[in-house]
Amino acid sequence: MAKTTFFQGFFLATCTVVGLGFTQVLPILSQTNRIPKPLNTPVQLRIDPKRILGFSDLRLRALQLKKPVRVIARLSQTAVTGSTPSETPLPAALDAPLPQINSAQSRIINRFRTLGVTQSNGIEGIPLVVLEVNADQLDQMIANGEVAEVFEDRLSDTTLDTSTPLIRAPQSWNRGARGQGQTIAILDTGVQRNHPFLSPRVVEEACYSTNSPGNNATSLCPGGVESSTAPGSAAPCVGTPSCDHGTHVAGIAAGRGNNFNGVAPDASILAIQVFSRFTDSPGNTPCTNAGRSSPCLLTYDSDQIRGLTRVRDRTAARSIVAANMSLGGGRNNAACNNDPRKAVIDQLLSRQVATVIAAGNNGWRDSVGAPGCITSAITVGATTDSDTVASYSNVSNLVDLFAPGGRGNGDGGTRINSSISPNGFGEKSGTSMAAPHVAGAFAVIRSLAPGATVSQILTALQTTGVSIAVPGTNPALTRRRINVEAALATFVNRPANPGTFRTGLITLNQTFTVDFDGGMTAAGNASDLWFQAVTANELYLSPVNGAGMWVGDRSNRGYERCVNGAYSPSRVSLTNVPVGSYICMRTNQGRISQFRVNSISAGSPKQLQIGFTTWNQ
Known part of the structure; x- marks a missing residue:
C-alpha cells in the first residue's frame, strides 16, 4: 500500500488469470x-x-x-x-x-x-x-x-505447514489471537465450503462470472448465471486446471486441522468466485495467450470489481478485515492508479478492509502484475523457507511485504501445503500462496486489536518482520517478511502460551498454580491470570508469592490501568465487578506463580472462568 511511484497515463484494465501461483497478462x-x-x-x-x-x-x-x-x-x-x-x-x-x-x-x-x-x-x-x-x-x-x-476489460490469471511457524503465527495463537470474530474474503476460483480444513467457517458465498460467446467465455456460477449470492455460489469448478486454487488459498489464510493450521484458524471466510472458463478456437485463443492449456480459468476486471463491491457491502455485517486476491496480469513498473478496480479498493480501505494482492510469478525485479500496482492495495511478494526471495516472485518498489510462498525451480526448501478440493491436501508455490499469509495476519491482529486501522497493521508488519534484501535491484530494495507475533506485540502486550482453563464454583482460599515454560529465564518473567466475572460483584485476589500485581481490562493493551479496583502489594480488590473479561497479572522472579481467591461476595453461584498464561517480558 505504501507505494512510492506514480504513473500518469492510460492503463488497460486487465483480465486476471487464475491465481498468482504463476501468472501472466492476457490480451483481450x-x-x-x-x-x-x-x-x-x-x-x-x-x-x-x-x-x-x-x-x-x-x-x-x-x-x-x-x-x-x-x-x-x-x-x-x-x-x-x-x-x-x-x-x-x-x-x-x-x-x-x-x-x-x-x-x-x-x-x-x-x-x-x-x-x-x-x-x-x-x-x-x-x-x-x-x-x-x-x-x-x-x-x-x-x-x-x-x-x-x-x-x-482485460483478463488476469491465478498467481500460483511449514509456513505458519516461520511467520510465528502459533505464538500469536497462544496469545489468544486466532482471527476470531473476523472474516477474510477470498476472491478466487471458488472454495469448497465443506472441506474438513475449512468447515463450518465458510459463512457466505458469491459468484461473479461472465458469459461472452465472442471471447469463448462461460460463466462458472450455478446454472450458468453471471451473478449469485446464494449458498453454494462459490463452489469450485471441476475438470479444469486451477479449480482447486481458491480452496488452497483459503486454507492458508484460515484453515484449521488436527496437524496444522492456516494463519488465522478461527477466522470466517467469505468465498467469492470471480473466474470464468475459457476455451481456444481458431483465431480466438485466450488460454494460449495466457500461457495455459485449453480450457482454462481467467477472470475479468469487471467480475473482480463486482466481487470487491460485494465485500464492501458485507463488511459491516461480517466484520471483514481483508479481501485476498491471489490473481493478476500485465507488467507494471509504476503505480496504476487509473485502474478501474482502484475505486472500490479505496472504498474498502475507507472501511478499514485491506485488499491484499499477489505480486505475480514472472520473476521480474522491477515490476508487478495488476491490480498489485494500485497504491491503496497491499502487494505481497514471496519468500522461501530460508528467507530468500523466491525465484519466481515479482518484486519492485510497489511490493509492500514478503510472506512465504514456497520454493520455485532451483530454490531450496518446501512448497506450501494446504487444502484442495475435493477434500484433499496438496502443495503449491507462488505469490498466490504468499498473499493469504498476509490476509490471515490482518485477521489475527484485528482479533485482539479491533480498533487497529489498515495503515497501523501494515506499518506494524513492515517494521517488525525479517528484513530481506532483493538481489539484482538497483537501487537496492529491501522489504520485510512478516512476523505475526512481533507485529501483534506492537498492539497488545498480552501474555503468551495459554495453560489450563477451569470453569466452575470457586471456593475461598483456593490456590491456582501455573508453571513457566522451561525455556524461559527466571528473571523478568511474569504470569497472567485472566478471569471472567459471571455473577460475582466483588472479588479479592492476592499473590501467594512475589510482589507486584495489576488488574486491567482484557481489551486494554497494557496493565497500567486498573478496572474498578485498587492496587496494593498484597491484594487486588475489585468491587462491583460487571460481567465481562479482565486480566490479573503479577511479576515473579521464580518459575512458579500462584494466585489465591481470598473471597467472593454477593452473587450465587459464585462462578468464575479461570485461565493461566505465561510470558517472557
Whole structure:
C-alpha cells in the first residue's frame, strides 16, 4: 500500500488469470460474434475523443480486430447528476447517490442495446458500466459527455505447514489471537465450503462470472448465471486446471486441522468466485495467450470489481478485515492508479478492509502484475523457507511485504501445503500462496486489536518482520517478511502460551498454580491470570508469592490501568465487578506463580472462568 511511484497515463484494465501461483497478462480478444446495427447517421462528436482517457487506444484496437472489444466505462458527472457537459468530462463521484448511479447505468445500457450491443451491464454502487462495443459504438459512447474514461476489460490469471511457524503465527495463537470474530474474503476460483480444513467457517458465498460467446467465455456460477449470492455460489469448478486454487488459498489464510493450521484458524471466510472458463478456437485463443492449456480459468476486471463491491457491502455485517486476491496480469513498473478496480479498493480501505494482492510469478525485479500496482492495495511478494526471495516472485518498489510462498525451480526448501478440493491436501508455490499469509495476519491482529486501522497493521508488519534484501535491484530494495507475533506485540502486550482453563464454583482460599515454560529465564518473567466475572460483584485476589500485581481490562493493551479496583502489594480488590473479561497479572522472579481467591461476595453461584498464561517480558 505504501507505494512510492506514480504513473500518469492510460492503463488497460486487465483480465486476471487464475491465481498468482504463476501468472501472466492476457490480451483481450473479441467479445461477441453478433454484428451491431449500423448507426443511421455519422456520429457528430461533441466531445474531443483525445480528452477521454483510453479512448484512442481502444478504438484502434477495435478497428484492428474488426470485432467488438469489451470495455469498462467510467460514467461522468453529467451522466450521474445531470450537470451541464464540460469540454473534458469529469468522472462521477464514487459517493454519488445510489439511485442516480443506477438510473445513469440503466439509461446508457438501454441506449446501447438499441444499437445492437448485446453484452452490457452495470456494476452496482459504482459509476461503471461494462459493454462489448465496436469502433462506431465507442464513438457514440463518448459523443454526449456521459463517459469520462474507458478501459479495456482485460483478463488476469491465478498467481500460483511449514509456513505458519516461520511467520510465528502459533505464538500469536497462544496469545489468544486466532482471527476470531473476523472474516477474510477470498476472491478466487471458488472454495469448497465443506472441506474438513475449512468447515463450518465458510459463512457466505458469491459468484461473479461472465458469459461472452465472442471471447469463448462461460460463466462458472450455478446454472450458468453471471451473478449469485446464494449458498453454494462459490463452489469450485471441476475438470479444469486451477479449480482447486481458491480452496488452497483459503486454507492458508484460515484453515484449521488436527496437524496444522492456516494463519488465522478461527477466522470466517467469505468465498467469492470471480473466474470464468475459457476455451481456444481458431483465431480466438485466450488460454494460449495466457500461457495455459485449453480450457482454462481467467477472470475479468469487471467480475473482480463486482466481487470487491460485494465485500464492501458485507463488511459491516461480517466484520471483514481483508479481501485476498491471489490473481493478476500485465507488467507494471509504476503505480496504476487509473485502474478501474482502484475505486472500490479505496472504498474498502475507507472501511478499514485491506485488499491484499499477489505480486505475480514472472520473476521480474522491477515490476508487478495488476491490480498489485494500485497504491491503496497491499502487494505481497514471496519468500522461501530460508528467507530468500523466491525465484519466481515479482518484486519492485510497489511490493509492500514478503510472506512465504514456497520454493520455485532451483530454490531450496518446501512448497506450501494446504487444502484442495475435493477434500484433499496438496502443495503449491507462488505469490498466490504468499498473499493469504498476509490476509490471515490482518485477521489475527484485528482479533485482539479491533480498533487497529489498515495503515497501523501494515506499518506494524513492515517494521517488525525479517528484513530481506532483493538481489539484482538497483537501487537496492529491501522489504520485510512478516512476523505475526512481533507485529501483534506492537498492539497488545498480552501474555503468551495459554495453560489450563477451569470453569466452575470457586471456593475461598483456593490456590491456582501455573508453571513457566522451561525455556524461559527466571528473571523478568511474569504470569497472567485472566478471569471472567459471571455473577460475582466483588472479588479479592492476592499473590501467594512475589510482589507486584495489576488488574486491567482484557481489551486494554497494557496493565497500567486498573478496572474498578485498587492496587496494593498484597491484594487486588475489585468491587462491583460487571460481567465481562479482565486480566490479573503479577511479576515473579521464580518459575512458579500462584494466585489465591481470598473471597467472593454477593452473587450465587459464585462462578468464575479461570485461565493461566505465561510470558517472557
